Amino acid sequence: MSTSDKCFVIAVDGPSGSGKGTLSRMLASHFGFHLLDSGALYRLTAVAARHHGVALDDVETLQVLAAHLDVQFVAGSGGDEARIILEGEEVTNAIRTESVSSDASVVASLGPVRTALLARQRDFAQPPGLIADGRDMGTVVFPDAPLKIYLDASAEERASRRYKQLISKGLGASLDDILNDIKTRDSRDMNRAVAPLKPASDAVVLDSTSMAIEAVFKAVLDEARHKGLH
Incomplete structure (x- = not known):
């Protein structure tokens, strides 16, 4: 049985800072769907590796950590971010x-x-539906998802968004350093041998560089309606 037979999945992929996390939370709240933040699972694996002194090139141990993550996602209200508990410790902000x-x-x-x-x-694909946020949701994890969105934005705009986010939280930040990190991460994600970051062949590609998140949200709702989701 395919994923789409079990529940309606909207796969939202794209690079860091494109707005896919905010969009996914808005969609999950609007439709009353479950939310998968797949990036959080990789971040949690990285944090668990730090906690246990595991090197990032120790593939075998990292695989064991990933398979046995002691993690809880505590749903937020509305479009708020979920609280994340790793091994009994809240790491919601630490993983960001x-x-x-x-x-x-x-x-x-x-x-x-x-x-x-x-x-x-x-396993997150449960009725009534799922919003899956990540980098290979539409290409690998849910290839049969009835609606796939690839949300993009220029590296400069994504760096600016991240810079403003950090400053608003009272954290020091360098725009140049953030931009360089984003470009490095993009290159690694897009050129990795396994599940590289790219739009699925049947994905709706949206460039949010000059779009407000509300406009992106409306565009995706229109696409969902075309797929029969109301």
Whole structure:
């Protein structure tokens, strides 16, 4: 039985900073669907590796960590971000740092780790539906999803968004450093041998560089209606 036979899945893929996380939370709230933040699973694996002193090139141990993550997602209200508990410790904010993002990109390039997390991600597809946020949701994890969105934006715009986000939280940040990190991460994600970041052949590609998130949300709702989701 295909995923689409079980529930309606909207796969939302794209690079870091494209707005896919915010869009996914808005969609999950609007439709009353479950939400999968697949990037969080790779970030959590990277944080677990730090906690246990595991090197990022120790593929075998990383695979075991990924397969046995002691993690809980506590749903937020409306479009708010879920609280994330790793091994009894809340890490909701800790997994969103630039250093963890960089480590997660390294971890995500490892085939055995991706394999370890694949079944876990697919288990999120439960009725009435799922919004799956990631980088290979439409190409690998849910290839039969009835609606696939690839959300993109220029590296400069994505760096600007991240810079403003960090400043708003009272954190120091360098726009140049963020831009360089985004470009490095993009190259790693798009050129990795396993599940590279790219639009699915049947994905709707949206460039959010000059779009407000509300406009992106409306465009995706229109696409969902075309697929029979109301």
